[in-house]
Amino acid sequence: MGLHDENLRPGARVSAVPVSKIMAEAEPVIQLKGISKHYGSVVGVDHVDLSVRNGEFLTLLGPSGCGKSTLLRMIGGFETPTGGTVHLAGEDITGLPPQRRDVNMMFQDYALFPHMSVGQNIAYGLLMKGIRGTAAQDRVREALRLVGLEDKIDQRPHQLSGGQRQRIALARAIVREPKVLLLDEPLSALDAKLREQMQVELKHMQERLGITFIMVTHDQSEALVMSDRIVVMQAGNIAQDGTPEDLYERPASPYVANFIGTTNFLSAKLLSQEGTLAVVEVAGQKITISNAPVHLTGNTLQIGVRPEKARIVADGSAPGDNLLRGRVKENIYLGLGLRTVTELADGSLISTDTMLPRGIASHKHARPGDEVVISLEPHNIFLFEAGS
Amino acid sequence: MRHRLFDKTSRTLIMGIPILWIVLFMLLPYGVLLTYSFWLKKYPLFVPAFQFGNYVTLFTDPQYMQVLLRTLKIAALVSGASLLLAYPFAYFIVFRLQSARWRTVLFMAVIAPLWVSYLLRAYVWKTILGTEGILNTALIGLGIVDAPVDAFLYSQFAMVITLTYIFIPFMVMPIYAALEKIPRNLDEASADLGMSAIQTFFRVTVPLSMPGIVAGFTMTFCLSFGDFIAPFLVGGPDGLMVANVITSQFGSALNWPLGSALAVVMLILVLAIISVSDWIEQSGQVEL
Ligand SMILES: Nc1ncnc2c1ncn2[C@@H]1O[C@H](COP(=O)(O)OP(=O)(O)OP(=O)(O)O)[C@@H](O)[C@H]1O
Ligand SMILES: [Mg+2]
Numbered sequence: 199m200g201l202h203d204e205n206l207r208p209g210a211r212v213s214a215v216p217v218s219k220i221m222a223e224a225e226p227v228i229q230l231k232g233i234s235k236h237y238g239s240v241v242g243v244d245h246v247d248l249s250v251r252n253g254e255f256l257t258l259l260g261p262s263g264c265g266k267s268t269l270l271r272m273i274g275g276f277e278t279p280t281g282g283t284v285h286l287a288g289e290d291i292t293g294l295p296p297q298r299r300d301v302n303m304m305f306q307d308y309a310l311f312p313h314m315s316v317g318q319n320i321a322y323g324l325l326m327k328g329i330r331g332t333a334a335q336d337r338v339r340e341a342l343r344l345v346g347l348e349d350k351i352d353q354r355p356h357q358l359s360g361g362q363r364q365r366i367a368l369a370r371a372i373v374r375e376p377k378v379l380l381l382d383e384p385l386s387a388l389d390a391k392l393r394e395q396m397q398v399e400l401k402h403m404q405e406r407l408g409i410t411f412i413m414v415t416h417d418q419s420e421a422l423v424m425s426d427r428i429v430v431m432q433a434g435n436i437a438q439d440g441t442p443e444d445l446y447e448r449p450a451s452p453y454v455a456n457f458i459g460t461t462n463f464l465s466a467k468l469l470s471q472e473g474t475l476a477v478v479e480v481a482g483q484k485i486t487i488s489n490a491p492v493h494l495t496g497n498t499l500q501i502g503v504r505p506e507k508a509r510i511v512a513d514g515s516a517p518g519d520n521l522l523r524g525r526v527k528e529n530i531y532l533g534l535g536l537r538t539v540t541e542l543a544d545g546s547l548i549s550t551d552t553m554l555p556r557g558i559a560s561h562k563h564a565r566p567g568d569e570v571v572i573s574l575e576p577h578n579i580f581l582f583e584a585g586s
Numbered sequence: 587m588r589h590r591l592f593d594k595t596s597r598t599l600i601m602g603i604p605i606l607w608i609v610l611f612m613l614l615p616y617g618v619l620l621t622y623s624f625w626l627k628k629y630p631l632f633v634p635a636f637q638f639g640n641y642v643t644l645f646t647d648p649q650y651m652q653v654l655l656r657t658l659k660i661a662a663l664v665s666g667a668s669l670l671l672a673y674p675f676a677y678f679i680v681f682r683l684q685s686a687r688w689r690t691v692l693f694m695a696v697i698a699p700l701w702v703s704y705l706l707r708a709y710v711w712k713t714i715l716g717t718e719g720i721l722n723t724a725l726i727g728l729g730i731v732d733a734p735v736d737a738f739l740y741s742q743f744a745m746v747i748t749l750t751y752i753f754i755p756f757m758v759m760p761i762y763a764a765l766e767k768i769p770r771n772l773d774e775a776s777a778d779l780g781m782s783a784i785q786t787f788f789r790v791t792v793p794l795s796m797p798g799i800v801a802g803f804t805m806t807f808c809l810s811f812g813d814f815i816a817p818f819l820v821g822g823p824d825g826l827m828v829a830n831v832i833t834s835q836f837g838s839a840l841n842w843p844l845g846s847a848l849a850v851v852m853l854i855l856v857l858a859i860i861s862v863s864d865w866i867e868q869s870g871q872v873e874l
Contacts (some may be wrong), residue, residue, distance in 0.1 A: 276774055296777040309775035313793045322789075326780030374779070 225288055227252040227377055227410050228273060233282035235268050242268035244434035245282065250378070255404050255411045257421040260431035261457070266414040267382055269431070273412065274303045274380050287377060297326070302376040306383045308367035310355040316342070316366050317351040323374045341373040344403070361392045368400070372407060379404075381413040385420065397423045418458045422446065430454050448489075452500060452582050461502040461580070462548045468497040476581060481542040483522050488576035494583060502580035505551040510538060510564055511573045522548065522572040526564045536563060540570055548572060616853070622846035632843050640847035650831070650848070657827040658855075660742060661811040664749040665757070668806045669799065671750070672757035676798075677791070680765040681773075696758045704752065708819050711748040715739040715820065740822035748820050749810045756809060757802035764798025765791070797867050804863040808856050828852050 226249035235242040243265040250256050258266040271277040273284060275296035283292045291299050302323070310319050320338045324330070329337060342348045345365035355363055364384065371379055384400065385393045401424045404411045415421055421428050422442045430437045430445060430453075438450040449455035452463060466478040466485070476490035478499060485501065511521070524540040527547065531537075535551045536558060542548060550572055554561050564570050626635040644650045679692045699707055714720045715738040722734040738744060768791065776786040792799075810816075814829030821827070828848065835845025 274778065276777075296774065297780045297782060303774070303778045305771050305775055307769070307771070309769065309771040311772060311775070311790060313790075322776075322781075323779035326785075370779070 225252075226250055226285075227254075227287055228412070229285040229288075230269075230273070231283045231285070233269070233272060233279050233284065235265075235272060235277055236280045241265075241434045242277075243272070243279075246434075246436055248429065248436065248439070250410060250412060253408050253410055255401065255424060255426045256413070257425040257428045258412065258414045258431060259416065259418060259421040259428050259457070260437075261416060264431040265434040266416070266431055268434075270303075270380050270382055270412060270414050273378070274301060275299050276303075300376055301378040301380060302371040302374055303380040303382065304367050304371045304384050307387060308355075308363050310363060310366060310370070312355055315352050315354060316347070316358070319355065319366060320370045320373050323370055327374065337373055341369040344372070344407075345369045360388055361396065364388065364396065368403070372403075372409065376409065378410045378412060381411060383414055383416070386415075386417075393420070400424065422458070428458075430457060449502070449580060452502060455502045455580055455582075460505055460549070462505060462508070464501050464503070464542070464546050464548065465584070466499040466501045466581070468494055468499055478581070481522060481524075481544040481546060485520055485522075485574060485579065486576045487579045487581050490581040491583070494581075496583055498584045500582045500584055502582065503548065503574055504578070505537060505549040506535075506553075507575065507578040508548065508550040509573045510540075510550050510552070510570050520574045520576060522574065524548070524570060524572065526566050526568045526570055528566050529563065531558060536561065538564060538570075540572060619846045619849055619853075622842050623850045625843040625846075627841050627843050632841075640844045641851070643844060644847055644851060653826055653828055653831050654851070656742075656824075657811055657829075660745055660749070660827065661807045663746045664753060664810040665803045665806040667746060667750045668754045668757040669803060672754055672761055672802065673795075673799070676758055676761040676765055680762060681791075693758075693762060697755050699752075700755050705815065707752055708748055708816055711744065711751065711820055712739065715744050715747070739820055740825070742821070742825055744820040744822075745816050745825050748816045749813060752816070753806045753809050756805040760801035760805070761795060761798040764795040764801075768794045800863045800866050804860060807859060811856060811859075812852070 228248075228250040230246055230248045233246050233248075234244055236244075246269060258269060260266050268277060272279050275291070275294060275298075279292060283290055285291065286300060296303075311322065314322065317335075317338050320341055321334045324334045324337060338351070339348060342351060345368055347362060347365055347369070350358060350362065350366070355366065358366065364387070368384075381400075385396050388396060397420055400411075413421075413424065425442060427439065427441055428445055429439045432453055438445060438454045440448075445454060445458050449458065449461075452461075455461040456463070464480050466480045469477045469479055469484065471477070471490065471494055474488065474490050474492060476487045476494065478485050478487065478501065480501060487501070522540075522542055524542040527539045527541050529536055529538050532551070535553050538550050538552065540548050540550065552561070552563065621634075622632075623640055624636045624638070625632045626637065626639065644654075675692075675696070679689050683689045683692070712719075716722070717734040717736050717739070719739070721738055722731075725731045726734065772790050772794070773786055776790050777783070781789065811827075812829050814827060814833055817825045817827045817830050829852075832845045832848050832852070835841045835848065839845075
């Protein structure tokens with residue numbers, strides 16, 4: 199299911215390259231095997247397998263209550279799993295308390311110590327590493343320089359802005375040079391503008407430091423911007439795991455298609471299939487799909503279309519294949535685009551987005567009530583079995 | 587216009603009544619007390635004067651210094667004992683108790699005795715500590731002693747126990763409030779940064795609950811410092827406290843000037859303690 203790198207299979211290790219070299223390169227920094235957390239009858243996380251490569255920016259994404267935080271907290275040692283194991287760089291750390299794990303956490307509301315100065319907050323994590331005095335001072339300054347807040351060393355947390363606190367929390371976590379940094383919704387307390395700026399900043403920081411980041415978020419755009427790999431969670435399980443492009447362009451289920459980006463779902467009936475080529479009927483029209491799942495079982499299906507991948511072609515009389523016909527219901531101005539909602543023959547609605555490179559005034563577009571034809575490209579349609 | 591006039595009168599009334607009250611029932615009596623403290627005792631009563639004889643007596647006659655020091659010692663013991671009992675208790679109910687309902691129940695159990703008359707609560711210890719009391723009966727029953735021990739009651743020990751019991755809610759309340767304000771994830775952050783639970787307790791929990799400790803210590807200290815019922819009920823001949831001496835100066839000894847001087851000294855001590863604790867709280871102030 200894409201979770202395990204081919205190289206990680208036991209058999210794959212038999213090769214010309216020395217085994218130890220492969221191990222060093224391919225050994226995941228974090229490996230979760232069948233990890234579960236049940237609170238009585240409530241399922242927090244259910245039997246999750248996941249390996250995280252060294253230096254990767256991995257995001258756990260999902261709606262509220264899907265178990266992202268629980269999974270992250272089990273890696274940090276704040277929750278004891280009810281089943282499964284956690285390995286850090288090959289070592290089983292399942293039973294170790296947080297203070298004995300070489301990972302650090304950046305908490306959602308930062309958890310800075312209010313009775314200590316910024317400098318003391320950052321030096322706190324060095325005490326137990328036996329780093330004190332001028333050596334600690336140097337490391338604290340270096341960490342503050344990285345986050346660009348050297349001048350705040352003597353301030354108290356409450357004297358800082360939200361964004362500055364967030365950076366101090368980051369400095370406090372990275373000053374210990376952990377193998378893995380865990381971030382639980384690190385940007386959720388910031389306003390939208392600052393959040394966008396910090397997304398890029400955090401991503402750059404991660405690239406510079408080379409530390410593995412595992413971040414939790416419920417914001418799909420944040421996940422797309424920042425991650426090397428996204429793990430979409432659903433009710434304690436992994437729904438899909440892949441690169442941002444994988445998830446956006448090849449969602450494995452309607453759940454993922456719906457969670458990442460916007461998707462129009464229309465019910466469809468299978469007419470014929472040949473390999474990955476499927477022909478379905480949608481709202482009375484024949485639609486061809488070029489990358490359908492190979493073994494479709496039922497014939498009640500669902501297609502998914504991204505609004506920006508569907509195009510309004512003309513005024514209702516255009517010929518051709520893969521066309522849906524309908525009547526425009528409304529236009530929604532999005533700033534960088536225009537979303538047109540069209541009602542199809544069977545009453546279902548489909549949204550199409552058009553970019554507005556020259557602004558809306560000089561854009562010729564269909565008005566509510568107009569008959570339109572919407573063109574779909576065979577390779578830009580997702581096909582799901584109903585109930586998947 | 588009328589409206590503003592009304593506003594002004596009502597404002598004067600709202601502000602005026604409490605101020606009048608304070609002046610009439612607090613500042614005025616203090617003034618009277620201070621005035622009396624300079625008067626002279628002259629048989630059969632006392633005469634107005636301005637002299638420091640009463641204060642000189644207080645600070646030279648070892649009898650008074652002794653009572654003052656004993657009172658300070660007992661107050662310190664009571665607040666110390668209250669702190670040692672109240673802190674672990676409050677810590678337990680705030681940090682370790684999972685059930686919010688049990689937290690409320692236990693907290694109320696500590697606060698509830700405040701609704702019971704002070705005298706009754708002090709009296710309870712007489713029946714516990716007395717020769718016929720529960721403690722002695724139990725000790726004899728267990729065969730630990732064969733004759734009732736009379737040292738429990740009428741001693742400084744009995745006073746410290748009684749006063750600790752009576753004033754401990756005033757220690758629990760501020761500490762509980764302070765602990766409850768500490769964000770839960772600070773413990774986790776501290777563990778994440780390598781500290782053990784004990785190190786976290788001393789580096790994070792205690793410093794952040796300091797305002798509660800200081801407030802509780804000040805309250806229990808000042809309350810037991812001024813107490814005169816516990817010495818009267820369970821204190822022995824060596825258990826007199828400043829407040830008892832003041833009472834007797836205004837009563838049987840009929841030396842109001844000396845009693846007033848003692849009261850003024852006591853007032854100054856209490857004010858000093860409150861100022862110090864205020865200063866500690868201000869300087870250690872943290873924004874949570
Ligand atoms: N201490 C607990 N006791 C009982 N159930 C819990 C506990 N902690 C979490 N859960 C349950 O486990 C599930 C997963 O919780 P978790 O906090 O991991 O969700 P989340 O994905 O982080 O959600 P959010 O985005 O809201 O933070 C939820 O159903 C939650 O109710
Ligand atoms: Mg969460």
